[in-house]
Amino acid sequence: MFNTILIANRGEIALRIVRACHELGVRSVAVYSDADAHAPHVREADLAVRVGPAPSRESYLVADRMLEAARRTGAEAIHPGYGFLSEREPFARAVRDAGLVFIGPPAEAIAAMGSKTAARRLAIGAGVPVVPGTTEPLRDVDDGTATAEQFGYPVLLKAAAGGGGKGMRVVRGPGEFAGALDAARREAKNAFGDDAVYIEQYIVGPRHVEIQVLGDTFGTILSLGERECSVQRRNQKMIEEAPSVAVSAELRRRMGETAVRAARAAGYVNAGTCEFLLDRDGAFYFLEMNTRLQVEHPVTELVTGIDIVQWQIRIAAGERLPFRQEDISPNGWAIECRITSEDPSNGFLPSTGRISFLRLPGGPGVRWDGGIEVGSDVGLHYDPMLAQLVVHASTRDAAIARMHRALLELTLEGVETSRDFHLRVMEDEEFRRGAIEIQWLERRLASLTSVLPPADAARAATIAAALLAEGERVRRVVPSGANGGAAGSTSAGDRVAWRRAARLDGLVEG
Ligand code: MV4
DSSP states (O other): OOSEEEEOOOHHHHHHHHHHHHHHTOEEEEEEEGGGTTOHHHHHSSEEEEEESSSGGGTTTOHHHHHHHHHHHTOSEEEOOSSTTTTOHHHHHHHHHTTOEESSSOHHHHHHHHSHHHHHHHHHHTTOOBOSBOSSOOOSHHHHHHHHHHHOSSEEEEETTOOTTTTOEEEOSGGGHHHHHHHHHHHHHHHHSOOOEEEEEOOOSOEEEEEEEEEOTTSOEEEEEEEEEEEEETTEEEEEEESOTTOOHHHHHHHHHHHHHHHHHTTOOEEEEEEEEEOTTSOEEEEEEEOSOOTTHHHHHHHHOOOHHHHHHHHHTTOOOOOOGGGOOOOSEEEEEEEESEEGGGTTEEOOEEOOEEEOOOSTTEEEEEOOOTTOEEOSSSOSEEEEEEEEESSHHHHHHHHHHHHHHOEEESSOOSHHHHHHHHHOHHHHHTOOOTTHHHHHHHHHHOOOOHHHHHHHHHHHHHHHHTTTOOOOOOOTTHHHHHSSOOOHHHHHHHHHHHHHTTSSOO
């Protein structure tokens, strides 16, 4: 095992890796920009090295600073976390060339999965199902419309160099083709410096289901099962769960085998994720492979009992995976909500400020993977993700109830957050039925983010003024409606409404 690991990241994922290091008895070295000098990940690590000013281009993205920090602290390995340098092939290579261990896949595997068309070719060669389409870039509009006729409209134009949805355009008929191709090319050129675009049949109403894989250096590659990631907005996942309501044990086995086959074809080692579209008929198509640890890894950890981050480190240190595929199956249900500093009632506008109050949820089955504390400044230099709130329970219904309860316990003041939005999703009838697909959230966004109805808002304002006049000294009493409201069994939704009404009536504090 390593003596010392450098963590080339910040925030909640840096802290997550620090925790894994401590449990493995490995010394941890944090890095920080000037904006993060007092951040929790810096304090919790055994050592910390400044890597530059606040902008990530001048700090967290500077490969040489990371190598220098590792050299100075005697670290033998570097964990990149997610984002930043995690999927940059040159960085993985530079770490190896410096005589250090990159805690992630080989640089060659990152490269093999980096180009979407190359990944598609690799998948096809390995017998992994992909969405019907081309692998070669389109030459021009005539080539494109001829190809589109073959697959039938609607088709989807995708950037060859891309990923994450940039440079994507749906084309519903030949009349739209030229304009869409132009737009896709322009976006691809801007985002990736490469305007190559190819074509796929457009899958309508699919779920986004991904498979976590873990491979060691001895050729064992295991599937740790699926995550359901359909609740997303503009390619940003908001809520993830494991397992998926749409995946039977049989489908899990087939998707798992497929993901392992794709990983093997790429020469994959360490933790990675194969993304699939799962259509309404249960057919699945490989989209791409994320060659890094992912934000949503905790839901898989909770249902499998396997600490993915610890195993990333152990695999990088040359240990052998001790699990057998047939011993891995999901136990219970896990749900993750990404708590972000965004204002859902204002188009998810990033919100900035200093955390002035923080009450964290706790109790049975609750996990908080956060990187903030009271006094933390939330600015615009980095991603708005503050924490992942993750719960585990025996069933999906119980997990939803637990998440709802945990979200109610969470109090975070100083910035706007996604908390209330998550509460509404947990209360939503369609979500509770599991009737979600990749367009679900965008379709339901208005109803999930609307502010109080005007009548309630006016009433709340009146009461707020009255409370102020009272010097905020309100006695804590049982609301008059309590008997009626509390009789019989109450759903979480009823209870919240009851509590809200009691607060609006000025009968209770909080
Ligand atoms: C698709 C698709 C429908 N049909 N490909 C979006 C991001 C990129 N990784 C692939 N994406 C999609 N590819 C075909 N042929 C729909 C999406 C898509 C999507 C996929 C996964 C998660 C969220 C998504 C949101 C919008 C579109």
